[in-house]
Amino acid sequence: MTLDYASLEDTTLLNHIAEQNQAAFxxxxxxxxxxxxxxxxxxxxxxxxxEEVAQDTFMKVWKNPTQYDAKKGRFLSWLLxxxxxxxxxxxxxxxxxxxxxxxxxxxxxxxxxxxxxxxxMRRDGQLIRELLQQLPPEQALLVKLGFLHGMxxxxxxxxxxxxxxxxxTRVRLGLQKLRVLWQDAHQLSDxx
Amino acid sequence: MVRNDxxxxxxxxxxxxxxxxxxxxxxxxxxxxxxxxxxxxxLVHCPEQATALEEYQALSDAMLFSAPxxxxxxxxxxxxxxxxxxxxxxxxxxxSNKIRTIPFRNAVIAIAGIAAVSVILFGLVLYLLGEVxxxxxxxxxxxxxxxxxESFLNVLGTGDLLQTSLAPQQDGSNxxxxxxxxxxxxxxxxxxxxxxxxxxxxxxxAWLIRGDDRISAGIFDVDPSGIATLIFTAPQxxxxxEALGITPEPAGGSDAPTNSPVVFGTFADASSDSASGG
Numbered sequence: 001m002t003l004d005y006a007s008l009e010d011t012t013l014l015n016h017i018a019e020q021n022q023a024a025f026x027x028x029x030x031x032x033x034x035x036x037x038x039x040x041x042x043x044x045x046x047x048x049x050x051e052e053v054a055q056d057t058f059m060k061v062w063k064n065p066t067q068y069d070a071k072k073g074r075f076l077s078w079l080l081x082x083x084x085x086x087x088x089x090x091x092x093x094x095x096x097x098x099x100x101x102x103x104x105x106x107x108x109x110x111x112x113x114x115x116x117x118x119x120x121m122r123r124d125g126q127l128i129r130e131l132l133q134q135l136p137p138e139q140a141l142l143v144k145l146g147f148l149h150g151m152x153x154x155x156x157x158x159x160x161x162x163x164x165x166x167x168x169t170r171v172r173l174g175l176q177k178l179r180v181l182w183q184d185a186h187q188l189s190d191x192x
Numbered sequence: 193m194v195r196n197d198x199x200x201x202x203x204x205x206x207x208x209x210x211x212x213x214x215x216x217x218x219x220x221x222x223x224x225x226x227x228x229x230x231x232x233x234x235l236v237h238c239p240e241q242a243t244a245l246e247e248y249q250a251l252s253d254a255m256l257f258s259a260p261x262x263x264x265x266x267x268x269x270x271x272x273x274x275x276x277x278x279x280x281x282x283x284x285x286x287x288s289n290k291i292r293t294i295p296f297r298n299a300v301i302a303i304a305g306i307a308a309v310s311v312i313l314f315g316l317v318l319y320l321l322g323e324v325x326x327x328x329x330x331x332x333x334x335x336x337x338x339x340x341x342e343s344f345l346n347v348l349g350t351g352d353l354l355q356t357s358l359a360p361q362q363d364g365s366n367x368x369x370x371x372x373x374x375x376x377x378x379x380x381x382x383x384x385x386x387x388x389x390x391x392x393x394x395x396x397x398a399w400l401i402r403g404d405d406r407i408s409a410g411i412f413d414v415d416p417s418g419i420a421t422l423i424f425t426a427p428q429x430x431x432x433x434e435a436l437g438i439t440p441e442p443a444g445g446s447d448a449p450t451n452s453p454v455v456f457g458t459f460a461d462a463s464s465d466s467a468s469g470g
Contacts, residue, residue, distance in 0.1 A: 022276050029272060037264035039256070051268050055275075060443045062276055064393035067442065080256045086444055093410045095379060095425035125257025132258070146222040147255050153217065154224050155427050168217070175216030179251055 006030065010075035014065040025062055032076060033058075035122075036083045043087035043148045053090055057083045074121070088150040131181045139174030142167060208238035215241060219248035220255070225405050358382075358436060358457035367418070369438060369455045375431035380409070380424055382436065387418040387454060390440055396454070397445045400426055401435040409436065411445040435459060 005013065005027035016024030036057050040050035060067070060082060068078050132140050146156055153171065157164040211234040217223045218231045235241065358369035366386045373380035382398055390396065390413070398409040409424035426433065437453040 020276075022273070025276055026269075026273070029269060033264050033268070034261035035259075037268070038262035039259040041262050042259035047265070051265060054264055054268055055271055056444075058272055059275060060393075062272075064443065067393070077253060077256060082444055084256065089408075089411055089445055092408070092425060093422075095423065121254070121257050124254045125259070128251075128254050128258040129260065143220075146217070147220050147252075150221060152222055152224045152427075153227070156222075158428070168213075171217050171222060172213055175220065175248065175251070179216070179247060182251060182254070183247070 011070055014061075014068060014075070017062060017065040025058075028061065029058055032079055035076065036079060039080055039083045040087050043084065044090065049090060049094070050087075053083065053087045056086050060086075076121070084148075084150070091149060127185055128178070128182065131178055131185065134181060135174050135177055139170045139177070142170045143174040143178065146171060207234060208241060211235065211238050211241050212244065215244055216248055219245065219252045221252075354430075354459060356436070356457050356459050358438065358455035361437075361453045361456050365454065367454050369457070371436050371457065371459075373430040373459065375459070376429055378426045378429055380426065380430055381421065382409070382424065382438075383419070383421045384412075384414065384438065384455070385419050387414045387420065389414060389416070389418070393443050394440050395443050395445065396420070396438055397441040397449070398422060398424060399437050399439065399449055399453075400424075400430075400433040401437060402433045406448050407433075408445060408447075411441070430459070433459065 003023075005016070005024050008016075008024070008027065010028070010031075013024045013028045017028065033054070037050055037054045040053040040057075041047070044050050044053065057079065061079070068075055072078070132144065135143070142156055142160075145151060145160075146153075151159070153167050154164060156162070156171075157167045160167075211231060214223055214227055214231050218228060223231060235245070354371075354373050354375055356371040356373070358371060360367045365388075367384065367388070368386060369382055369384040371380060371382045384396070387396065395411045395413055397411045400407045400409050407427060409426065410422050412420045412422045414420040435456065435458040437449070437456040439449045439451045439453050441450060
């Protein structure tokens with residue numbers, strides 16, 4: 001009887017991957033390849049670099065699947081965290097300068113409109129994406145750049161040539177507003 | 193615990209408003225080192241901010257999921273499959289073994305011969321495809337290096353360059369490294385030699401050092417000869433950093449060093465130890 005890897009839970013797939021089972025690895029890639037590549041694209045905005053980062057991320061899983069600790073949260077959260085740090089490292093290796101062009105950050109959003117995901121965390125992610133568009137553009141830009149590029153207040157200030165105090169204020173106001181909008185959206189959803 | 197210096201709020205009146213202002217950025221990893229330390233200290237004194245911290249951290253987790261799915265190119269799946277497939281030679285050997293078990297009959301020998309040739313040809317095609325992929329990857333790496341070199345050469349052309357030798361830090365090690373920097377710029381180069389190959393799942397990570405801060409300058413792996421070259425970009429001009437060290441870290445790198453350094457060296461004064469470039 002052939003094992004249906006696509007129906008297995010993440011942790012079971014990882015156990016098979018620990019035994020160098022390529023079919024289990026393919027199933028995991030089929031499940032999360034587009035999420036990993038999507039995040040890498042959002043950070044790097046370059047198909048070739050995003051492909052390399054996605055490849056590195058999945059190869060880390062193949063080489064060391066036991067690095068994921070199920071007690072610390074969902075596998076996809078861990079996988080996306082690895083993707084984000086791998087992409088940030090790639091930005092640093094490439095010595096790439098960040099851009100203040102907000103339209104570049106919206107590129108991926110515009111190109112990939114999707115339906116409502118079933119997974120609650122991915123639905124939440126889609127909600128965040130919509131709420132970010134409700135922030136004043138100068139706040140949304142710093143929040144996105146800071147989070148996606150792993151940059152601190154002073155790094156953002158230096159790279160974008162914006163006074164440090166202004167960066168701090170915009171980041172704070174942006175995130176405070178995002179939190180309120182997010183809570184309101186959850187409250188509305190609970191009431192319905 | 194409260195430090196006895198004037199940068200720390202009084203224990204009787206902790207500055208919880210400052211904490212509330214910094215929490216959003218702290219949760220996203222956007223605070224600078226001094227701000228991070230301040231937040232972690234104030235959290236002890238302002239327990240009412242714990243709920244806000246949890247909510248901002250949940251927001252940070254959700255941000256990870258905010259990137260929309262994008263279908264990766266088919267080439268990614270193909271590459272991953274190739275990278276996780278056992279060596280071609282193993283397949284050929286195993287098939288050859290099967291062939292040897294076929295009974296000795298002329299007709300079967302002829303068929304087996306054709307099959308063996310097919311297997312060899314198939315293996316050869318796979319090998320050549322692998323070589324083509326390898327050359328493509330090499331070309332991409334060389335292109336990236338060329339871009340890096342271009343930005344590095346821009347640095348070479350301005351001001352005094354500083355050459356710093358990093359000495360081995362482990363008994364019996366002959367690992368060495370050389371760092372070339374322009375203290376007024378943010379780009380530097382480090383070349384390592386005699387570095388031991390690491391186990392799978394590990395990588396080397398370079399760290400710029402300033403006081404107690406350790407700032408990642410990038411990760412790299414060495415070739416079979418133990419050699420690698422890394423061009424790195426620092427967040428600030430390199431005059432702001434005192435030293436550079438290299439440690440083995442888990443694949444993907446770490447937020448801070450988790451192992452002892454393989455090599456370490458302090459940046460000398462630019463005027464006393466300049467390289468010949470400039």
